[in-house]
Amino acid sequence: xxxxxxxAELEAFRKDLVAKRDPTKPLISVCCGSxxxxxxxxxxxxxxxxxxxxxxxxxxxxLKKTGCxxxxxxxxxxxxxxxxxxxxxxxxxxxxxxxxxxxxxxxxLDHLVYADPAAKEKVVHExxxxxxxxxxxxxxxxxxxxxxxxxxxxxxxxxxxALAKVLFEMTPEQxxxxxxxxxxxxxxxxxxxxxxxxxESRKVQSDIKYVIVNADxxxxxxxxxxxxxxxxxxxxxxxxxxxxxxVGAREGFIYVRQEYPLAVENVNVALRQAxxxxxxxxxxxxxxxxxxxxxxxxxxxxVSGESSALMTAIEGKVGEPRPKYIHTAVKGVWDRPSVLxxxxxxxxxxxxxxxxxxxxxxxxxxxxxxxxxFSLVGKINNTGLVEVPMGMTLxxxxxxxxxxxxxxxxxxxxxxxxxxxxxxxxSLLDLPVGFDELTKAxxxxxxxxxxxxxxxxxxxxxxxxxLDFLTEESCGKCVPCREGIRQMLKILTNITKGKGxxxxxxxxxxxxxxxxxxxxxxxxxxxxxxxxxTLKYFRDEYEAHIKEKRCPALSCKDLIAYYxxxxxCQACMTCFKNCPAQAIIGGKNLIHIVDQEKCTKCGTCxxxxxxxxxxxxxxxxxxxxxxxxxxxxxxxxxxxxK
Amino acid sequence: MKDVQLTIDGRxxxxxxxxxxxEAARKAGIFIPTLCYHEKLEPYGGCRLCIxxxxxxxxxxxxxxxxxxxxxxxxxxxxxxxIDRIRKMILELLLAHAPDAPELARLAAEYGADRNRFDKExxxxxxxxxxxxxxxxxxxxxxVGFVSRGTRREISFIPEIAAEACWNCKECFPLCPTSFxxxxxxxxxxxxxxxxxxx
Numbered sequence: 001x002x003x004x005x006x007x008a009e010l011e012a013f014r015k016d017l018v019a020k021r022d023p024t025k026p027l028i029s030v031c032c033g034s035x036x037x038x039x040x041x042x043x044x045x046x047x048x049x050x051x052x053x054x055x056x057x058x059x060x061x062x063l064k065k066t067g068c069x070x071x072x073x074x075x076x077x078x079x080x081x082x083x084x085x086x087x088x089x090x091x092x093x094x095x096x097x098x099x100x101x102x103x104x105x106x107x108x109l110d111h112l113v114y115a116d117p118a119a120k121e122k123v124v125h126e127x128x129x130x131x132x133x134x135x136x137x138x139x140x141x142x143x144x145x146x147x148x149x150x151x152x153x154x155x156x157x158x159x160x161x162a163l164a165k166v167l168f169e170m171t172p173e174q175x176x177x178x179x180x181x182x183x184x185x186x187x188x189x190x191x192x193x194x195x196x197x198x199x200e201s202r203k204v205q206s207d208i209k210y211v212i213v214n215a216d217x218x219x220x221x222x223x224x225x226x227x228x229x230x231x232x233x234x235x236x237x238x239x240x241x242x243x244x245x246x247v248g249a250r251e252g253f254i255y256v257r258q259e260y261p262l263a264v265e266n267v268n269v270a271l272r273q274a275x276x277x278x279x280x281x282x283x284x285x286x287x288x289x290x291x292x293x294x295x296x297x298x299x300x301x302x303v304s305g306e307s308s309a310l311m312t313a314i315e316g317k318v319g320e321p322r323p324k325y326i327h328t329a330v331k332g333v334w335d336r337p338s339v340l341x342x343x344x345x346x347x348x349x350x351x352x353x354x355x356x357x358x359x360x361x362x363x364x365x366x367x368x369x370x371x372x373x374f375s376l377v378g379k380i381n382n383t384g385l386v387e388v389p390m391g392m393t394l395x396x397x398x399x400x401x402x403x404x405x406x407x408x409x410x411x412x413x414x415x416x417x418x419x420x421x422x423x424x425x426x427s428l429l430d431l432p433v434g435f436d437e438l439t440k441a442x443x444x445x446x447x448x449x450x451x452x453x454x455x456x457x458x459x460x461x462x463x464x465x466x467l468d469f470l471t472e473e474s475c476g477k478c479v480p481c482r483e484g485i486r487q488m489l490k491i492l493t494n495i496t497k498g499k500g501x502x503x504x505x506x507x508x509x510x511x512x513x514x515x516x517x518x519x520x521x522x523x524x525x526x527x528x529x530x531x532x533x534t535l536k537y538f539r540d541e542y543e544a545h546i547k548e549k550r551c552p553a554l555s556c557k558d559l560i561a562y563y564x565x566x567x568x569c570q571a572c573m574t575c576f577k578n579c580p581a582q583a584i585i586g587g588k589n590l591i592h593i594v595d596q597e598k599c600t601k602c603g604t605c606x607x608x609x610x611x612x613x614x615x616x617x618x619x620x621x622x623x624x625x626x627x628x629x630x631x632x633x634x635x636x637x638x639x640x641x642k
Numbered sequence: 643m644k645d646v647q648l649t650i651d652g653r654x655x656x657x658x659x660x661x662x663x664x665e666a667a668r669k670a671g672i673f674i675p676t677l678c679y680h681e682k683l684e685p686y687g688g689c690r691l692c693i694x695x696x697x698x699x700x701x702x703x704x705x706x707x708x709x710x711x712x713x714x715x716x717x718x719x720x721x722x723x724x725i726d727r728i729r730k731m732i733l734e735l736l737l738a739h740a741p742d743a744p745e746l747a748r749l750a751a752e753y754g755a756d757r758n759r760f761d762k763e764x765x766x767x768x769x770x771x772x773x774x775x776x777x778x779x780x781x782x783x784x785x786v787g788f789v790s791r792g793t794r795r796e797i798s799f800i801p802e803i804a805a806e807a808c809w810n811c812k813e814c815f816p817l818c819p820t821s822f823x824x825x826x827x828x829x830x831x832x833x834x835x836x837x838x839x840x841x
Contacts, residue, residue: 301791318788323687323709476769476788476795478688480728483735486793487760514731517704517724518690 003278005286007164010155017156026061026103027081029144033068033227034262035384040091041076047092051099061103064153067231067266069144071131073383074114079126079144086126087112117381117403131382134400136363136371139347140224140387143231148266151273154234160279162353166242167287170353175246176202179349181357183369188214188305188342189420189446190522191368191435194349201247201329201337209249210338211240212314213346215256215263216298216305219418220469222449224373224385225343229256229263232347233270237293239346241279242353244291247339252293255310267295302419302473306521307340308332309475320475321521342447344373364390368434372445378415378452379406388433395429398452409454412553413537417446419466419473420526422533423459442533444526458555459538460545464492466530474523481524484515488531497558500546505535550621557601560620564605566591566628568615571635575605575616591633596624648716663707663718664692674707674720675729675749677736677819678770683779685709688771691732691749695719704728726753734759740766740820766822767796773814773823783807786814786823797823799830 004010030036030045045065052058071077074088080102087098087109094112101107114123116130123129126144146153154160166175180195201209213236217225229236240252254271256263271293274280282290296314303309304319311333313319324331332338348370352360361369368390374397376386381403388397394414398404405411413423416433422443424431431437435445453462467489476482488511491504512528519525535542544550551559564575564584569591576584576592583599586592592615594605609616627633644659650667657666662685667674677689685708692707697717704725707718719725733755737746741757743766750757773786774797785803788795799808808827815824 303791323685323706325705325710471793472791474792476790476792477771478690479732479735479768480690482769482793482795483732483738486763487735487738489793490761510727510731514728514735518693518706518728518732520687520690520706 001276003276005278007168007285010160010164010285014155014158014161017152021156024082027064028061028078028098028103029064029066029069029081030078031067031069031075031144032065033072033143033230034223034260035068035072035227036075036077037262039075043092044076044078044090044095047095048099051095055096055099055104057099057103061099064145064147066146067143067148068227068385070135070137070140070227070385070387071129071382072385073381081145084125084127086114086124086129088114130403131384131386131401134392134396135387136389137387138351138363138371139235139344140228140231140373140385142235143227146232148231148233149269151234151270151277154232155277158354159234159350160238160285162350163238163241163279164285166245166353167285167289172202172246172248175242175353178357179246179352182352182360183357183364183367184345184348184352184360185368185435186342187344187348187372187447189417189444191445194341194345197327197329197341198243198247198339200327201339204330204337206337208251208334208336209247210333210336211244211247211249211252212310212333212338212340213240213252213254213256213343214305214307214310214340215254215260215343216300216310217257217260217343217447218302218305218473219447219449220466221377221451222375222418222447224375224448226260226263227385228343228347228373229260230266233263233266234274235347235350236343237267237270237274238279239349240293241284241291242349243339243341243346245289247337249339250291252291253296253314253333254293255296255298255314257304258297258299264295264297271295301475302470303475303521303523306523309521310340311338318475320477321523323520344448365432365434365437367436368445372433372448374416374433374448374450376402376450376452378450379409379454379457380404380452381406390434391432393430393432394424397433397450398429402452405452405454407454409456411452412455412457413453413459413462413534415443415451415453415462415530416449417444417529418449419470420444420522420529421446421449422529423453423462423537424533425537427537442536443529456553456555458496458551458553459534459541460492460551461496461553461556463531463534464489464496467492467527470523470527474527478518478520478524480515480518481520481527484511484519484524485527487511488515488528492531495542495545496551496556498545498549498556500542502546504546505539505542508535544621548621552620554618554620556620560601560618561596561624562594562599562601562603562605563617563619563624564592564594565615565617566593566633568613570613570615571633572610572613574608574610578604578608580604585627586633589635589637590630591628591635593627593633594624646712646714646716648712648714648718650718651720657712659712661712663694663696663705663710663712663716666712667707667718667720672720675752676708677745677768678772679708680772680776680817683772683775686771686775688769689732689736691729693725693728695722695725729753730755736768739763739768740822743768743820745819765796766820766825768820768822769795769797770819771797772817772819773797776814776817781807781811781813783811786826797826799827801830804830 184194185191300319308322309319373387583595606616655670730753737757738760785807
């Protein structure tokens, strides 16, 4: 491939690509994102390739291995175009039928389409499935139609057009104005206005400047940056190049965590192809602008995602935040102006340039524009990645897109923002998502983790979990964070074990104040948020643990006991046989009891007790009733009397 | 270097541009407590004890004075109810590690810190990093470093380097505010006596 040397050449090349493609030719997009690969999509794709050859369909159908489509809960999944038939939970044995029936005969296979549990009907087309219908996938949408290892797929969709526009029709000042006008704010957590960050860096006189992609995603349960980088690396790269042109950088870095092998692989392929086609390197697209990118694999802790820590890591040092009171946009990597933006932030840039700031700001709330990708996980029916317009309510995200709470349970809280964020209760479900709205509620947007919790989740334990996460993931440099987290975790652990005492809440609050006010970096300053927000909305749970030694969610092992209700037990022996600790006393026709001394509280008896009996109960905060004497536990069955 | 005029605790103080608030305060004879600060070393900002309140262009914020630089018309307060409360908490957190360290005990008396507020921890080290940074920045030997992270962070001598570099230096010993460093060294020495002529 010869380098593309002008916008006209790019457009001609794109037209040529589009002309070569037949839009009516059947196309199978198999999701090969990390989540689907884990559930077996790699095998499905391999069988598909083989079967296409075997059935002699090589010229008649095209197979595309794409990045993440979003509906991870239903993987492995595929979309058959042009009809947009969506199939889920595909197994290799289904492949032959898909080809012979759907591709050849245009017949839809009923057992593979989405069954809407609410409407009790099948939904055949991708766009009509509630999970996708209510989304606004301006950033993430192309993932399902692009082979991330093929730059031509991206170009065919108009890729690198924004770059051509910027290089030949716009001055850096104009680009900056457009980005500022779009009100794009950082998708990595803080929500800092992207344009202002760029401007700050642009103003500094320096012969060397850097632009950096922060792909050190680390919130528990969050994987939107990973999926975007795996599925559409050129979109992120195009944004980065535009940013470099705007601030005057000639070098860039993509800092991607080593734990994301597919993202690393796809980014490296993308960089090679972009250079080959003339989008990177000297005189990009025949302009006077030159720019190169290096991939830096991060092997550090969660804290390495903090901007100054990430930059020290790029310098080859330990990833620890710097104690400086100067923005990294002014003094960053090797003290040079360095603009660091999150994967999703960069991915929004080409869209803003192509469609204009006004197009972008039509979506969103007053201060949060555009869309946000969330990774919707936890006790929810439709787990996956969702992109919604800013301003959509949490209720709509959780119920309309997420399909509500799993197993008909009651919603309790949603955790956003990862370890720096907080838990939002049911009373605030109508909160529109936006940077300031979530912060006001005591949580934060963060990078987009959204963990849904049901009535069985103990909020004290949630706070404990996040602090436990941070004990390993903080760098440990400053006292308020390192020692504060250590003590907060100890106290919270004690509370969940029934060893909480009067004054614990107040002490936690004081530790939280010190961490928030005096920590060196944002990790420490926000580390108490999971505690503070759960205390704010679920104080009664803290008090129940401390004063009554009771876990209202019946979740903290040390505070609950399993008890078999003698009125309900039918002596069916199910729990007796399944208990791994042999802690069930009983026998045939002898009502069972739990030997509290032996019980390890694994919950097996609770789970296996037949739903028609529901004899096993969880008890917290009160003593277990004494067992009935053996003679009172004998069941005489009527059928046996005859 | 340009002269800068600022106010610290109500006193007009002259300083040079590029100086930190801590340096300006010390020059003017105003005491701000520190644990990880050393005039020969790069500002570290680890212990956060030197936290002060600054007022700049109408904004008030808490910063650590060992890093924050002076500026014209800057207003600094080195004591306030909030600052004292934070310092007391920092001291109490550290006293869980080194309850008998003289420097900590002195500061604890000043701020009313309770040495028994938290259960005792198993390590005396307060991770001030003076030894690590002195060895790296001044001696350029890197014989002692940090290992692990988060709450597991601790200092450790690198035996291969320590065996060569430490026995006739030991300049870091008096820097250690607790007695942990010497203990760590003795331990290293015990495990790795080779190269040490006296051992």
